[in-house]
Amino acid sequence: MDRYIAITPARDEERFLPGLIESMAGQVRRPQRWIVIDDGSADATARILDEAARRHDWIEPVHLARNRPREAGGESVIMQFLPRAAWQDVDFIFRLDADLSFAPDFVQLMLNEFAANPRLGIAGATLYERFNDRWHEARGIHSFHTRGATKMYSARCFSVIQPLESCAGWDTIDEMRALMNGFKTQSFRHIRAYHHRPQGAAAGAWRGHFGKGQTAYYVGYSPFFLVARAARMAVTRPVSAICMAAGYFDSRLRGRPNVNDAKLINFIRRQQVRRLLMLDSVWR
Incomplete structure (x- = not known):
């Protein structure tokens, strides 16, 4: 089976969240549920998310208070909404950032890779970033590394490596735990995600x-x-x-x-x- 749950943290993402919503709504293979966590946004993120949820019943918005105590690292928020009960009836967990867009076959291509290799535990895309008005492939990484912005886990792998660490480097720790337990992790050149957040100076x-x-x-x-x-x-x-x-x-x-x-x-x-x-x- 190819059932999956998606989850996204979002904080002050009014510029980019509409593009991600459009990408997810256009997928050939839509999720059973897409939990989008509005992590105390002060802009229009909450409104955009609620409007999308009214159009698509598989989008589940969660709104958190802005002034609440927050742990360093964003994955603590992710794990609050990924108890075992949330994913025990699906085959994959898709974790993605709010500043991405991608083609309608993005998820299908990911699922194809899992079908081709039963040992695959974490699949990642190749990120493209805009520079001088053109899209360029982000700096190369080792083939086993899957960028934190977009990761798909098999439920079997996730059950072994979870919870995700709430710290910088969580996206290295998860794949190393997967590799240590006999799973394969890989980023795929033909699966592209477009990263819209401007890069720093x-x-x-x-x-x-x-x-x-x-x-x-x-x-x-x-x-x-x-x-x-x-x-x-x-x-x-x-x-x-x-x-x-x-x-x-x-x-x-x-x-x-x-x-x-x-x-x-x-x-x-x-x-x-x-x-x-x-x-x-x-x-x-």
Whole structure:
């Protein structure tokens, strides 16, 4: 069966949410339910969502107070509305951001990949972003990495790896847990999603790479692997490499916590050693 539930967090997304609603309504394979969480929006997001729900009975809006206590990271909100009872009768869970659009066969293409490979646990799309009035493929990623903006999980995989972490790096932790448990994770070049949110300025990009270093530390990356990765990046993007290394070692020197999963950290570091030795690993 190919039944699926979709879920989207949205906060102040009046510019982009209508495009996502149009994309979902136009799907060849629509969800059983699409839970859209209005996470305390101050703009017209709530109105747009409620109007869409009146047109489509499979859209389920949830409105949260803006001034409520909020945990760092958005996946804590996602998991509040994904108890086992919400997805025990479906085959897939589709998690997507509110600033996307895609073609009518987007979900069908995802489902085709699961049908072709029973070991597939998480499927992801290739993101395209607008630059100079043209759409360009976002910077390349490893084939096993599935971007957090759009992920489809098999229910069988999700039952093993959930709950999703409420932290930066959650979209690495989920796929590493999937790989550790024998599932396959993959992004597909022929499945495209268009990312509409404007990208930050250069200074923001530098801060982003510092954050990537912090995330690598939290996830449990080996310092040797991080240094090797930064050295490779430095060939073409030296400032980004320095910022990433700084973020990692700043967290290490401050003694910040890692993800609370020793088995997962051991798995990640074993794979990284194999990668450094040019042996078969999740990085190929």
